Amino acid sequence: MSDFTPLPVEQTEDQADLRAMVRELLADLATPERLSDHDEREAFDEDLYRALAEAGLVQLEGEVGGDAPSHAGQAIVLEELGATATSIGVSLVVQFMAVTLLSQHGTAEQRERYLSALYDGSQRAAFALTEPSGGTDVARAMQTKAVQRPDGGWVINGAKMWISGASDCGFMIVLARTSPIERSAVSGITMFLVPADTPGMTVSEMDTVAIHGLSTCEVGFADVVVPEEAVLGDVDRGFRQVIATLNGERLNAAAVALGIARGAQDAALDYVQSRHAFGRPIGGFQILQHRLVDGAVKIEAARGLLQRAARVADEGGDAETLSAMAKLASSDAATTVTEHGMRALGGSGLSREYSMQRFWRDARLYTFAPLTDEMMHNFIGEFYLKLPRSF
Ligand SMILES: Cc1cc2nc3c(=O)[nH]c(=O)nc-3n(C[C@H](O)[C@H](O)[C@H](O)COP(=O)(O)OP(=O)(O)OC[C@H]3O[C@@H](n4cnc5c(N)ncnc54)[C@H](O)[C@@H]3O)c2cc1C
Structure with missing residues (x-):
């Protein structure tokens, strides 16, 4: 073992305490054997994730009715996970994004239903933006469409690709085109909260060389019907x-x-x-x-x-x-x-x-x-x- 002592990193006592707490937890739970086993089996470590959520690491200082956790806090937790259970860190990046979008744009009912489940670790979100036709220029390339039904709600058709954790998530935040491109490609796209068991959705795992502790998936939408309350944020302003x-x-x-x-x-x-x-x-x-x-x-x-x-x-x-x-x-x-x-x-x-x-x-x-x-x-x-x- 090395005698190397890293430079002090934290800016506040709370941040130092948070890092020490995460390190201690990971030193106990994320043993090298456990990490290597999940990487080899290409399996998500559900129990480790749940333990982290129960220790408050998804919620941090965020609240169901209030703000998302601080960027500094998220960065500490994610650096520690990156150095150990990397795939869980990647999943947590998605969870923090869902927490932020729900905190900023969710209705009271959406926050109550989805944020509580994210915070206690009983559900995870997937974030479905990228499509087979491209990620970098995704707004212009987006083929997935949602059309309003005359009797209320929306019907979604299309396909997403490279979606992290889609095979075992509780719900997805799906971006779909709701109005044709006029002046700007980033307009006319809406976010939808879609429970993973919604009829018409298909999920298949892709074969990748990395991030083996978290699935990477293709997701299909064939006439997926969601209610009006599934819209997250503003129609046409989702992107x-x-x-x-x-x-x-x-x-x-x-x-x-x-x-x-x-x-x-x-x-x-x-x-x-x-x-x-x-x-x-x-x-x-x-x-x-x-x-x-x-x-x-x-x-x-x-x-x-x-x-x-x-x-x-x-x-x-x-x-x-x-x-x-x-x-x-x-x-x-x-x-x-x-x-x-x-x-x-x-x-x-x-x-x-x-x-x-x-x-x-x-x-x-x-x-x-x-x-x-x-x-x-x-x-x-x-x-x-x-x-x-x-x-
Ligand atoms: C393991 C994994 C997990 C992922 N998880 C998710 C997820 O959870 N949700 C999700 O929505 N997406 C996810 N993605 C998709 C990821 O965000 C995209 O791969 C990424 O945005 C790049 O898009 P692309 O792969 O289509 O590359 P492309 O857009 O096809 O780009 C190919 C190359 O062209 C270059 N290029 C394109 N435009 C320009 C330009 N203007 N100037 C210079 N170079 C340019 C790019 O930099 C790149 O080098 C995941 C991908 C992987 C592999």
Whole structure:
């Protein structure tokens, strides 16, 4: 084991307490054997998720009738999960998004029905936006349609793709086109709350190489009838209402990616001290050591941006550029640290006995989700550097 002591990270005592509580819980429950077993079996760890929800980690300081939890709090929980039970962290990113959308746009009845179930862990949400025809330009590509019925309610037809946790969720937030594109593609789309057992819905799991502890699914809608009360937020303004929360989702994606980087860095650090070559620990070789140093700097820099963005967002400021930067820095930390980790482990990198290969595979997710790193570059170029739009 390494003697490495990380730099102090927290900005407040409450945040330090929250991190300590999550770490303690995960140290008890998320053992390496358990994590590896669920990854191998490609199974969601229902019991671990339930234990986290029961410890208040979905609700945090949020309330059924009030605000969503703070960005800083969400980031702490998600970084800790990213470093351990990564797939559960990915699921929690979706749950926090559902909590935010319900808190901001839900009616009293919707909050009571869905938020309570999310908070106590009895149900999970899936968020169904992406379609087979494209994710980045999804508003223009969207084929899923909802049409109002003359006697009330809506009928949804279409298909969604890559939907996390759709095979075992309680309900989905589904985005569907409700008016044709006129001036802007982001108008004319509405959010619907659709219970998973609604007739006409089909869910099939996709075969992916990563995030094995959470299903990734195709979802079909064939004449799915939902009542008027299924509309979440405003008719035709759903995509805009989702965009307004994307900042938070970027921060949360950044937090899981940062966790992946940290988990991989810790695993590499342990390995280079126990493995010997040429009569000394391989951590004594300059090239491996320098890569670990680069990893440490990337992790600290990404966390600095993430905490700054979360603080500005929690204070009600404009955190869009900082969040995009935090997402890029964290995704870079995750892919670089896992790549270097794989190199440090030599042949053992490919062994399923070690967690490194899982971190290496899982690190790919947040290079393109919820929005691709290329689009983050586009955003920063246009809105921060004020360069001409690149697309
Ligand atoms: C495991 C997993 C889980 C997921 N979970 C969910 C979920 O729960 N809900 C959901 O709705 N979606 C989910 N997604 C979908 C994810 O959000 C999309 O994959 C992502 O938005 C990218 O869309 P795409 O894959 O269609 O890529 P495309 O849009 O086809 O993009 C392909 C490439 O083109 C580039 N590109 C496109 N436009 C531009 C441009 N203007 N400038 C520069 N480059 C550009 C992209 O950056 C990318 O490199 C998930 C995906 C995976 C794999």
